[in-house]
Amino acid sequence: MAIQRPPLFLPKLVTALRAGYGWSDLRRDAVAGLTVAIVALPLAMALAIASGTTPEKGLLTAVVAGFLISALGGSRFQIGGPTGAFIPVVYLIISRHGYDGLLLATLMASAMLVLAGLLRLGALLRYMPQPLITGFTAGIAVIIFTSQLRELLGLQVERMPGEFLPVLATLYAHLGSFNPWALGLALACIGLIVGLRRIAPTAPGFLVAVLAASVLVAAFGLPVETIGSRFGEIPLAMPSLSLPEVSWARLIELLPSAFTIAFLAGVESLLSAVVADGMAGGRHRSNTELIAQGIANAGSALVGGLPATGAIARTATNVRAGGRTPVSGMLHALFILLFMLLLADWMRYVPLPALAGVLVVVAWNMSEHRHFRHTLSAPWGDRLVLLLTFVLTVLVDLTIAIEVGMVVAAFVFMHRMSATVEIGAGVRVSDDDLLDPRGDPLPSQRDALPPGVEVFQVSGPLFFAAANRLDEVLDQFFKPPRVFILRTRLVPFIDASGVHALAKLAERCRRQGTVLILSGLQPQPREVLAQMGLQADGHWLHFAEGFDAARTLAETLAGQPLAAEVAGV
Structure with missing residues (x-):
């Protein structure tokens, strides 16, 4: 009797609903969705601002892409939205090709992700060498931290460059505009977030810190920039669908950027799904997840959002908060939409140094410093891949770092294989x-x-x-x-x-x-x-x-x- 293969595209939501879904499941999913939305609200705005766009674009991404990733994805617990990994990529694309170029690159990346899922390439992304992943993740963390120095120090800079070394040069040239109030507020937010994690781990540290900083700024008139002073009011209406300008020359020009977005979305979403599987049991469907990521990124781009993927920290929060099915992720997106409609007038009081403090904590968590140091004790080939990927991510370009890291990892592997054959191992490796x-x-x-x-x-x-x-x-x-x-x-x-x-x-x-x-x-x-x-x-x-x-x-x-x-x- 022939074994029947499972359907290529079967969202976990369908599986969960077929198994039976009652009021107790809805109650637990609603509590988890609200918990994650409270965590995601300040993060979405902070990530959008750090990417060189306006805060509502981050919120739109969390609503549209977050809903689609949960509704169509291959994981029961995945929470999607903007993530820190995209900050340097999005910032560079906007600085070089404009926001219209970002939308086109995101649409191209969405097509790549859907194609990867249809070709059943989800399992191949598991073959990424761990030192390479650690290297570029730590490199992204350094870039995120550097990008927030402007807000941390309160420097008056008209426009920041996209590359690492020019960023440092620009910051140094504007040190004369240092604002001690901004630094003090950011450090206070970081201290509050870290302190809450130790004494009250379940408290929404990001939101508490941002709310406290907003109250301080509004009550005492502290001389720091806020969302309102830089961006104005947050629009309440959902934007209409729009398509970017398309031409062959522009498609070819944006192809490397689209590949980087697709790669990051695919790898981070599958890593997040693996983390959720480890915490709650079960097994995600990698190819379904890739297709859902592609559809979600297309939806985000069409409403003027940002690239999106599975967010590891928010997904882990969903599991810890008791989420049972993808309904919790869908509700998280709807709760963020509700917050946008109810709190838009108040969001303009949020100080930018507070959001910078949030992203400094995000960058520290992304750095995986313990894993980085641990990998430095590995054999020389792994250390080479780690450090080379890290340096190229920070100083050159994430796409080049990934490509070079994979090539070097392949050569290191071949060298090891040849050394094994020389000592007469004689073992098949199929x-x-x-x-x-x-x-x-x-x-x-x-x-x-x-x-x-x-x-x-x-x-x-x-x-x-x-x-x-x-x-x-x-x-x-x-x-x-x-x-x-x-x-x-x-x-x-x-x-x-x-x-x-x-x-x-x-x-x-x-x-x-x-x-x-x-x-x-x-x-x-x-x-x-x-x-x-x-x-x-x-x-x-x-x-x-x-x-x-x-x-x-x-x-x-x-x-x-x-x-x-x-x-x-």
Whole structure:
């Protein structure tokens, strides 16, 4: 009997409604949607202003694209809208090609995303090397921080350039207009956001800080710029549909920018969906997500919005707030629309230094400084990809950084492969070989395992193109095992992405009460694991010299209470 493939485009909303949707689900989705909308409201305005546009364009993007991404997407929990990753891209496109050029580039990117989904390319985006993602994300964080120095310092600059070094030169040339009130207000907002996260993690820190700063400015007449003083009133009416000017020359000119928008939208949305899957369980549909991203970006561009994608922090907030289905994301967009209609007259009092403080916190979160430092302890090839992508993102261009980073990562991989062949590894590296519970150990060996013990074997190099498949291993079991043996005898080498995948597997095992045993580690993987700090702890993670030693250890552990049970957890 032939296996029927699932439909190419089946939104999670349809699946959720088919499974049954009651008042309790709506109540939880409404609470989650309102919570996310409160977080997203100041962010949408801040991201739009930092991108070189007006605040209502960020709000429109959150409403239109946010609604479509949730309604049509392949994730139950995805929250879409403008994100920090787009700030340098959008700012450069507007400065070089005007806002009309941004709209055309966004429409081109939307077509690319829909085509990628129709061609079932969603799974390919999982093969991005982790050092490359960390490098360009940290680079974007530096650019966002630098772009906010004008507002943080209250400098009077008519128009900021789009490139990093000219930005620094312009800021230096205008230091004479420094406004200490602006810096003090921004630092107070940052301190309030950080403080609330520590003492009241569920409080909407961004909104509280912006509201407090707005009240201070309005009550005491502090000499700082506000949304009203720079942009005037926020329009209440939804804009009409409009199409940008199209010509072959303009399409070719904007092609690199469109590719960058499509790439960022695709990668960030799928990363956000993966984060949501890890927090709440389930599995997103990557190709459906790409198609939805394309449709949502087209909708945003047609109403005069900005590029949009899945927002990791807002999606995580949705999960933590109890969102059950894509209805929470749709309601989040409707709540933002309601805020626009009710609070438009008051938004003009929002001080720009307060929004700059919000984006400084966003940039710090985006930088992933701990992961950046951790990757610096990886093998030289991963460090090269990380630093090269980071430097090119900051100093040159994000598109070039991605292209060069991928090429260098490919060459590093080929170098590693050649080194592996030289020492006579003789291991196939096809996808079918990667995780095989049937090949080794033999059936008789598996039958000899005690109840509650499971074993899988990894064959081939555990590098960035294969590491993500480790996340699928535990999904094979109906009930989590007490002990899980992962045989690594046929893994000739491992890179930073492989270590990251093993660390995620170990953490997932720990959370579900499963002891993980890595058996048969070869010298290179053992050395890299030690180099990057992934060591046996004697409780949840053990190393064994071979399968016999691992089986003996598993028999002992399977007959003992788990550490959590001993502690009374």
